[in-house]
Amino acid sequence: MDKQFWITDQIIDVNECISKVTRAEAGAINTFIGTVREFTKGKRTVYLEYQAYASMAEKKLAQIGEEIASKWENTETSIAHRIGRLEISDIAVVIAVSTPHRNDAFEASRYAIERIKEIVPIWKKEHWENGTLWIGDQKENISYEKSMPKKEDMQND
């Protein structure tokens, strides 16, 4: 895998993401791992299905990496997101950020996951025991108020 930001239907190797940001200037590598949760507000998930507009999603993940580089000095970011059928506790997303100092690494990886939920074309379909639903955005909206991301969602800062 020569990409730094990628969509895959295979199990994500966390160490592969980490190795892509490992370097001599880094004093910290923060990893965020998003996994499939069984219970949401008491409702039991049987499994999840993720779909992506893969080519655009990889570009948008790379854009998030650029945004991070412009917000925090001297960062390297790698993000992998899995698609297809995922079982409970499977890894859906891995974010690795390396920085000279730890605080920036924590902040930048938090930023990355929030941005994924705003601009990266990946969708999650819940499969419950008694039905299915394509999930809307993190604010639990099932539609956008406008047909564009909000201005602040589109900007780098």
Added chain:
Amino acid sequence: MIDVLFFAELQEAVGKGKITIEADGITVKSLKTNFLSDYNLENIDHAMTAVNEEYAEEETIIKSGDTVAFIPPVSGG
């Protein structure tokens, strides 16, 4: 020819992920109202639109050869 891509619930509503239409120089809005009105896509106005993999406005002009994607609220992570 314009390729139009659908994802998530929109893909299920159309019954496939991609359709191709004969058109050139139309707006995103016109694509929705004139070309996609036969499909049961009541949520299409709640989706974002991407032209050639970049988010686009309703007034953006789509040319032959472009790829348009309708992007419902995303839920990755």
